[in-house]
Amino acid sequence: MNSVLIFRTKPTLLVSSFRLTESLCKRLSNRSDVSEEIIRQNNLFDIEFKKQKEAIGRIEKIEVRYEGPSETATLAMNKHISTPYDCARHLGEKIAEQSAVALLNNDTLWHMHKPLPDTCKLQFLHYKVAQPSSVNKIFWRTCSFVLGAVASNSFKDDVKVQLHSFPSPNVRSGSFVYDVQLSLENWQPTQNELKVLSIEMIKFCQKNHAIHCMDVSQELALDLFRNNTHKYQQIPNIAANHNGKVTLFRAGHHIDISRGPMVANTSHFGRITVANVIKLETDIPGGPIYRFQGVALPRSIVMNHFAYSLLEERARQLNPARIPGTLENFDEDNSFVAQVTA
Template sequence: MNSKITLSTSKMYSLFVRSRLNKCTNKRFLGNLQSESTRQNELFDLEKKRQREEIGRIDKIEVEVQCKSESKTYVMNKLISTPYDCARHLNETIMNKTAVALINGETLWHMHKPLPDSCKLEFLDYKVSQPGQVNKAFWRTCSFLLGAVASNAFKDKVDVQLHSFPIPNVKSGSFVYDIQLSLDNWVPTSSELRVLSMEMIKFCQQAHPIECLDVTADFALVLFKENPHKTMQIPDIAANNNGKVTLFRAGPNVDISKGPMIANTNQLGRTTVTNVIKLDTDIKGSPVYRFQGVALPSSIVLNHFAYGLLEERAKNLNSARIPGSQDVTTEDNSFMAQATN
């Protein structure tokens, strides 16, 4: 009996994805008015709504929030309430300054990801005594946002295919996104780098909450069907994550990452796209370029001279693994990920 129920649910889910995909695709091609980003966002919203409706009866959980020297316990909704919802019960400063949450003293948790069970919850900001985990979440988010900005900057002139970004490594001196562009030998001018930097700053100042959604590999393949690099990576990502692929969205931009990321784009402060370097790779088609940058959280102030040193260092080619056609490069299996495991 259980197997029949599972099969029926699976068929229903497949039909749901297929019907929504056809609807979005038909709208796109009939008038050619819908962009690929719009199609992805429609599917993301529909899947988010479907998952919410699938929860059914709402169970309650108890979340013990550690705040300075005291703790408070809140009754929240299982699989619906997020750490950010818990922060709403405290104060606006915690809501705005927290980068990531920590569950039961050991598991980093995205601020906008629903809580699965009762737990102890801590909020980590950028001035914690041991900032390593927060720094990685911040660096990972910077890579994600760099890819988003590059996609938008070139959409009217150049074919852009996001490839991947390596696991965050602050010691490398730069955050990175490897992107395939239909430009043969592009060497960006200082003016072009400044434009990219300004676009990233403007995007972050729009204060986009960074959403998180776990989906099946099948759904992810539908979502990224126009990106050959992502479709190649998705089966491997799902195989190492209990069949799931974790999506993140900021504004209209959707991407894949193991996470967690920071809560809001406005937590990025001083930001510079420092270099774009053509990579020597055997990936077919257009060249792959390594976009590099450096940034500080908005709550961290650094003098101009010191920040200038960080910018100069971030111009050097980041030594993270260069993607190739014979392997599947993702955030999980990058060179630095293997080196630190």
């Protein structure tokens, strides 16, 4: 079976050695070019980001009361400009680097790079908090987001790739997921191809991309995703359930839709494995839908090889999240997993 991943020139024979696979990956996947579509999307994102900043007008001060495990502090910050990450840097670089997500007023999880809307109480959650379920879900959601970025850019040019959606995070399912439409009828990835995907995800995360977010109008979201049939169809339903707004996240050049929040930076990722890609039975037109599945650990979590291999084995099993179809507006908010973990 010929490899469908990454090869922009005539492929050489893949070998089983991980070291040789890694070397092969570096030789064949070093893409310096960015597609016109990605450039267009990022230009729209940048223009809107600048527009929203300029619309703030007169700067208003807000009081942010930080409540840490051993200390408290009151910070004077800028309304609709300052982010939890800005607050964390005032308190120390270690807090900024370790914090996965902010908690506002004891009840609202808040993305670290999302501007604060008003005076508030602020806490920072990391991966070793006493009750980590919320942080785990946020990390899992970010894993799906990054997996979408990798799936978008890891195939040679004659394979059409369209991201469909990913379900709400559920660590108990055993894997994070992204459902992707490929112009491949019966692809069954080899272990070497899965290794290449894993390496590409690791390389993406090692670039330490800050993950930014922005709420935009339905009209802008439709323009940004006008060349993705699935997301274009999903956007009106998402906007209708979120006061006419769609939340975008960006890491590097990759832009996607999610309710969020996500972790602050791809540097938070430690061990990563793309464990399986499974063709789904679905009635969506345009080509087969494949479920990309993976498992990962935050960088701060250490696990021995045997225990991690058990996680990898479980992640190879088909994730039970709802399979997308034509008769539903499928997105992260209305997936099966979202319903059972709400």
